[in-house]
Amino acid sequence: MGAKKGQWVQISNIVLQPSERAPQVPEDTKKVPLKMWVKGHLTADAEIGAECEIITPTGRAVKGALVEVEPTYTHGFGDYVEELAVIRAQVKNALGV
Numbered sequence: 001m002g003a004k005k006g007q008w009v010q011i012s013n014i015v016l017q018p019s020e021r022a023p024q025v026p027e028d029t030k031k032v033p034l035k036m037w038v039k040g041h042l043t044a045d046a047e048i049g050a051e052c053e054i055i056t057p058t059g060r061a062v063k064g065a066l067v068e069v070e071p072t073y074t075h076g077f078g079d080y081v082e083e084l085a086v087i088r089a090q091v092k093n094a095l096g097v
Helices: 082-095
Strands: 008-016 034-042 051-055 061-069
Touching: 008 051, 034 061
Parallel strands: none
Antiparallel strands: 008 034, 008 061, 034 051, 051 061
16 A cells, blocks of 8 residues: 655654664563654555655654555544543632633
């Protein structure tokens, strides 16, 4: 599967090899490379796994291997917590809102 110029994609590259990791990092961390993932718009057509360049939302040009086409955001704010609803009501009451 490929991606077209201008399409929203995610790339990845290795920032540090295991041998380049700082000496103070935990042993299990030292064994793996430090990777970076960045999302942005492709500057030219590319295939998954191919080296490509993107322009990030902040305007930076970044190169890396194409990992995903039109990636979604998967973060969330976690499960509902009743205590936070109670605190919200208390804060609104204190502020007179």
